[in-house]
Amino acid sequence: MREITYRQALNEALSEEMERDQSVFLMGEDVAVYGGAYGVTLNLMQKFGEKRVRDTAISEAAIIGAGLGAAITGMRPVVEIMYIDFMGICLEQIGNQVAKIRYMFGGKTRVPLVIRTEGGAGRTLGAHHSQSLESWFIHVPGLKVIMPATPADAKGLLKSSIREDNPILFIEHKMLYNVKGPVPEGEYLLPIGKADVKRPGKDATVIAYSRMLYSTLEAAKRLAEDGIEVEVIDPRTLLPLDMETIAESVRKTHRAIIVEEDTKTGGTGAEIGMQIMENCFDELDAPVLRIAGADIPMPKSAVLEKLAIPDADRIYREIKSLVM
Amino acid sequence: MREITYRQALNEALSEEMERDQSVFLMGEDVAVYGGAYGVTLNLMQKFGEKRVRDTAISEAAIIGAGLGAAITGMRPVVEIMYIDFMGICLEQIGNQVAKIRYMFGGKTRVPLVIRTEGGAGRTLGAHHSQSLESWFIHVPGLKVIMPATPADAKGLLKSSIREDNPILFIEHKMLYNVKGPVPEGEYLLPIGKADVKRPGKDATVIAYSRMLYSTLEAAKRLAEDGIEVEVIDPRTLLPLDMETIAESVRKTHRAIIVEEDTKTGGTGAEIGMQIMENCFDELDAPVLRIAGADIPMPKSAVLEKLAIPDADRIYREIKSLVM
């Protein structure tokens, strides 16, 4: 199969869906002329015109509000918030309006809105450009939250998101845009809410998503050399969570580890771990282990940044000491 | 001991600290002339003047930003956000600025800022005035998060918060303002970060905070009639969490239940439950149970609202079936 980057995969998804459906349009800061801070929307303005690919002012709350207004009046907007770190500006609009409007209105409307953003550390950008804030959003009923790790998942899930009649927060990772992987040509859709077993194994279940999937797969390879076969599951959708796939694996391996980049306390791993306990308590041979980011604002220093988030080494060591 | 309401206790705390320290001042929507939407700041403008008790425009982000600016330049602001539901407007300022500024600046500043707000359901106000969003904030390193349930805790913790050199999110509950309880006269301070055993017991540990403490204590009384003695612990401070007190109890009772009003998924109970598993796995006879709010926007209907959050009845039933 051909290999393309995560960035290209996303760009293809947007392009194909815009071609397919006139009601899809893009809006955000620097998405048009510039092609997106990380280049995801490159050339789409050239292809679809300035009407359908729109640069906005630096007005995150209005971007979300306007996306919602358009979504409930016949359009299918895909809006971009450049960094997830800026979400605190527009979380009122996402949490109170976007996610609740259907329920509050007694089911009388649908919200086909995709909010794209990216998060994560790795570029030594410091505390305002390195966060992983997905756990705020899994606490917002009415929203669906997707965090793809591979180019194929990125494409298949973004296309499905654009066709979905519920609001989606689609979180990319800044360190993955250049990652290459196989992506089927042409129409390729993936179901929202379905986890994927990225590596089969029997000794422990490791749940990892977004960038952490890669560090985890690397650690899994090294563990295999030591004779430990871990099963690596990428939930891909964090809300709703595919606990069935996870629980099935844990019932087989009797051990669960969550690898997450976000700061540990109140993070996504807490919810996943808690659900594992709720579903598989009697099957667990050890407490669910969280391998997570440090509970600190992200420091600028490259040395400290590296220490602040899990890497393959640490994942390898921590899993090994749990399983042995 | 004299009994006063939660509202009066808060009012006293503010008043005493303002008398004690000229650098303390209040700012927020309707806090001055009106005395606060729920009357917590009643008469403080009359007592301390319009300079130190300030009505603002409806500008939540600026309220937080200005509070922070004042806090790092010699003042000790206590600012109010009328409903926690509005936090999504100013979460950027809280999460990125207030909580991170000390760390980002290499420890060169302190942030003596208290952000008061209130949350919770019970008044059939619907989806925008009934939320419990504390879990967003326990995911913000740099912040401390306090949720008092009793008048005495409210007073003692608010006074300590005002004297603290770290930023505090102080979350009250709209249904508790009229609740009366004993509060010592005069100077009364409580340590931040310390849980309180509200009822001793041996058969299970129930962690409950804010309004849920009351429903839990009621359930505990009924369970006692059935011969089940649960230990009820109110963490009071959610960040940092006093896991020592909780773990000590769980090691004794071997069962843990968390009662929380917030929507379950990604809620505070996930973090507390996960920490219990991490600390007491081998001591647990059953999975940690979450009794939580439904994963929905809060409906207006009084009937549905009541179903959406735990009440004493449900707490009683669920604990009973766990323990039996």
Next chain:
Amino acid sequence: MTIYTMTIITKNEARHLLKQMMQIRQFEDAIMDLMARNIAEGGSHLYAGEEACAVGAMAAIRKDDYITSTHRGHGHAIAKGGSLPELMAEILGKETGVCKGKGGSLHLADVSKGNLGANGIVGGSIGIATGAGLSIQLRGADQIVLCFFGDGATNTGLFHESLNMAGKWKLPVVFICENNLYGMSVSVERACAVNDLTKKAAPYNMPAECCDGMDVLAVKDTVAKYAALARKGDGPAFIVCNTYRYYGHSRSDPRIYRTKEEEKSWRDRDCIMAFGRKMQEQTVLTEKEVADLEKEVTAELEAAVDFAIKSPDPKPEELYRDVYFEM
């Protein structure tokens, strides 16, 4: 008393305007009564006093146009064609309510009637209105949007972000600020750096105009003018309607921030009284017609209240329904 300019107005239109204003007034009075009797729970921000704004504005637009509303949204919902029984049932949180009892007073909405919703968040709808305008422009439709909000909302960041977007992109949105002098207890004078709220639109390249929000025809004419411009692609406008809410901000409000004299001076200019009198002076309506209308509305309200009270509460299985759209 307001001095009206002579306007040519048909009996039908006069009846319609007067009736809607009466409906709103009686709707709000009915809620006051239901609250006093502890039948209506929760917050209700009543629109009494401000009826001319919603009714005048809605008279200037088409059925297929959109509006967005506020926490003080009963009047907008009624004027935009909402059904009184369904709205009243919603206030009481009943299954038969326009939002199935899940929205309540703060979230009255009926997308099928173009009402994109009240909002519990001050300023919270202004972005939505802007997006509806964008949608119209993208679809090449000739609808417009009326975006209602209070004076207090002009101090929110979202107001400014949205007006800038609408102004830049020339979106067909008429922004209508219902300036009732207070945001809860804080007067415009104490909240805003300027008292003349039309200045709030100065950075946004759109015309701004004040009008007498107690005069239903003045509101209608002003909105009509800018609605027409928006409809033909000339972009948004900002209208400030000077008005007054009769009741407190919410039930518990002791209104210590304003004087009895101020309240009286506005009640003396009551929009329903004034318009009724004027229509009689201009012999458009007779005294009896006005009185009959009042009775007709009273009967409607009684029926609506009755319907609402008798309606069942939502069933428990409704709790989890409609959080998501399911294929």
Next chain:
Amino acid sequence: MTIYTMTIITKNEARHLLKQMMQIRQFEDAIMDLMARNIAEGGSHLYAGEEACAVGAMAAIRKDDYITSTHRGHGHAIAKGGSLPELMAEILGKETGVCKGKGGSLHLADVSKGNLGANGIVGGSIGIATGAGLSIQLRGADQIVLCFFGDGATNTGLFHESLNMAGKWKLPVVFICENNLYGMSVSVERACAVNDLTKKAAPYNMPAECCDGMDVLAVKDTVAKYAALARKGDGPAFIVCNTYRYYGHSRSDPRIYRTKEEEKSWRDRDCIMAFGRKMQEQTVLTEKEVADLEKEVTAELEAAVDFAIKSPDPKPEELYRDVYFEM
């Protein structure tokens, strides 16, 4: 070329202004070089071209006054008296950095020098500046605050909320918009409903004035005028400095949104060249003095870069330090 009005200026002051501008320019050029050599990682938004704004503004205030800065904050930090080695070490994330290597380019700050910090969030400091102004007012001090931000930041909600607060309460804050024509790739013309950014202050009851941001003395005079007013309690002001950034928004920016001609036309008016020439024309400084200054600054920068590169990384135990203040 800018036409300067004759200003009486001492040799010392001329040296000071010119030197600071040179320091900033060379600081930024040094970072460009360090980035090219992959020694500086992460984002750095360079201030080259805009030096006259920070230097002119800071020359108009006192040492004990406050400033807040932006993501493009190196110039502000230097002009507010920051130490070049400490700032450069911070850019490289070193232990000796002004923020111990935890802040980086986006978070340069030194509260002890009155610099309340750069900010990774566009507009994110405007509330902080307003609060510092409130603090001054409450303490009865006679300090003032300069609040810097870009043209793009005037489209954020927080900008408006803050200016309204400052305007209403007459806080001693001078808001300085560095209008470099673009917010990242989006021009003022494409982002803002109005091109004349002074209009942004119209709703906030404060004077607004434009000045030539390439002319250090023009900036100084304008800021001095409003700083004096703020200091004596007359409230805030809004100043727009027209300027230009020479480099791309960030390292990877191909600058397709602007033309080479536009870039050249601004470089032709370079603030350092122009001011150096003018000081020579006015015989305040000699050619040699200017050249010596340049050399002096080059040596300083070499030392700063050397210091920064040789400085150790923060120690691992720093990771968890200073998240909270511990008694």
